[in-house]
Amino acid sequence: MKTVKIGLLGLGNIGTGTYKTLEMNKVHMVEATGLNFEISKILERDTTKKRDIAVCQEQFTQDPDDIFKDPEIDIVIELLGGIEPATTFMLDAMKHKKSVVTANKAAVAANFEKLTETAKANQVEFRYEASVGGGIPIINALTTVLQANEFVEIQGILNGTTNYILTQMTEFGLQYEDVLKKAQELGFAEADPTADVEGIDVANKLSILISIMFKKYVAPKNIPTKGISSITQQDIEAAKAEDSKIKLLAYAHKNGSHLEYSVKPMVLKNSHPLASVSNEFNAVYVTGNAVGEVMFYGKGAGPLPTGSAVMGDVLEIAKKLYNK
Numbered sequence: 001m002k003t004v005k006i007g008l009l010g011l012g013n014i015g016t017g018t019y020k021t022l023e024m025n026k027v028h029m030v031e032a033t034g035l036n037f038e039i040s041k042i043l044e045r046d047t048t049k050k051r052d053i054a055v056c057q058e059q060f061t062q063d064p065d066d067i068f069k070d071p072e073i074d075i076v077i078e079l080l081g082g083i084e085p086a087t088t089f090m091l092d093a094m095k096h097k098k099s100v101v102t103a104n105k106a107a108v109a110a111n112f113e114k115l116t117e118t119a120k121a122n123q124v125e126f127r128y129e130a131s132v133g134g135g136i137p138i139i140n141a142l143t144t145v146l147q148a149n150e151f152v153e154i155q156g157i158l159n160g161t162t163n164y165i166l167t168q169m170t171e172f173g174l175q176y177e178d179v180l181k182k183a184q185e186l187g188f189a190e191a192d193p194t195a196d197v198e199g200i201d202v203a204n205k206l207s208i209l210i211s212i213m214f215k216k217y218v219a220p221k222n223i224p225t226k227g228i229s230s231i232t233q234q235d236i237e238a239a240k241a242e243d244s245k246i247k248l249l250a251y252a253h254k255n256g257s258h259l260e261y262s263v264k265p266m267v268l269k270n271s272h273p274l275a276s277v278s279n280e281f282n283a284v285y286v287t288g289n290a291v292g293e294v295m296f297y298g299k300g301a302g303p304l305p306t307g308s309a310v311m312g313d314v315l316e317i318a319k320k321l322y323n324k
């Protein structure tokens with residue numbers, strides 16, 4: 001049986017979640033694809049750190065070229081985070097004829113066209129399902145079963161950390177700083193959680209969805225964005241008194257050639273379907289001109305849900321490469 005060798009860039013929260021997903025479901029993955037999967041090399045800064053997975057010292061490297069120039073590796077997973085050097089590494093991997101999988105919305109949103117075009121030019125696959133909605137298969141749905149639609153609108157909760165913070169503040173009256181710390185411990189937050197609480201992470205995800213749905217690139221910095229850092233317990237109590245909840249919402253709507261978009265906290269009546277989406281769960285409504293309204297719901301953050309999406313992309317690429 002063919003063993004698909006994978007190069008992994010970054011063994012942090014999501015790298016570890018991806019590694020665990022592979023270990024946990026290896027037999028199932030063999031049955032599903034007829035292929036065996038192995039993470040053979042890992043790029044990490046600190047190769048001596050104590051980890052809760054069994055990784056051999058020989059798997060680690062601090063030189064990305066050890067991965068890009070390895071003829072046995074066909075698929076590279078990028079889970080370093082940040083725009084650079086992640087983007088340069090993904091482009092380098094593609095130029096070395098490696099297919100690339102990433103969860104890095106900051107890098108994908110900043111360089112959407114460059115990454116997708118470089119993949120095409122090098123005839124390799126580029127997949128980024130985990131970059132939007134964690135474990136929710138929204139990008140796959142938009143680009144496959146929903147592709148016959150002209151899309152009209154998208155609206156939803158696209159950040160697990162802020163939804164977790166707002167839920168815990170609303171339901172248990174907890175303090176913003178305490179809940180943010182807990183979200184970091186649970187592996188939901190970005191390395192710099194400013195991106196979460198100021199709405200930047202949602203703007204990155206919305207930019208990617210706009211590129212896919214409306215075939216138009218809108219840089220995240222051009223999306224009017226407001227986060228939740230200024231929301232107080234008083235704001236939350238005031239919403240409660242109105243039988244409502246505060247949620248951080250992403251929105252984009254196309255009307256003819258006019259496209260409008262925003263990221264901002266909104267007060268939703270408790271009867272609104274998005275008001276009942278709690279903790280790290282995300283939910284997104286997509287409206288297509290044929291299908292009407294479709295709702296996606298699931299865990300939008302966390303090592304295993306995100307690892308599920310990353311490995312799903314790896315399996316799809318491997319089936320294309322080896323099961324001809």
Ligand SMILES: NC(=O)C1=CN([C@@H]2O[C@H](COP(=O)(O)OP(=O)(O)OC[C@H]3O[C@@H](n4cnc5c(N)ncnc54)[C@H](OP(=O)(O)O)[C@@H]3O)[C@@H](O)[C@H]2O)C=CC1
Pocket residue numbers: 009010011012013014015043044045046079080081082085103104105106130131134187188189190191300301302303306
């Ligand atoms: N957390 C979540 O639920 C989700 C996260 N994502 C995305 O997944 C990606 C990874 O996130 P996460 O795992 O939480 O981040 P972490 O910071 O936990 O992990 C990144 C790892 O990569 C290492 N690293 C970073 N830069 C380099 C470099 N230049 N060379 C070698 N090693 C490097 C870091 O080392 P060091 O610690 O020493 O810097 C760290 O171990 C991000 O793009 C994030 O946005 C996507 C969906 C959900």
Ligand SMILES: N[C@@H](CC=O)C(=O)O
Pocket residue numbers: 131133134158159160161162188189190196201300301302
């Ligand atoms: N920090 C992000 C991680 C997933 O994309 C979030 O909280 O949603």
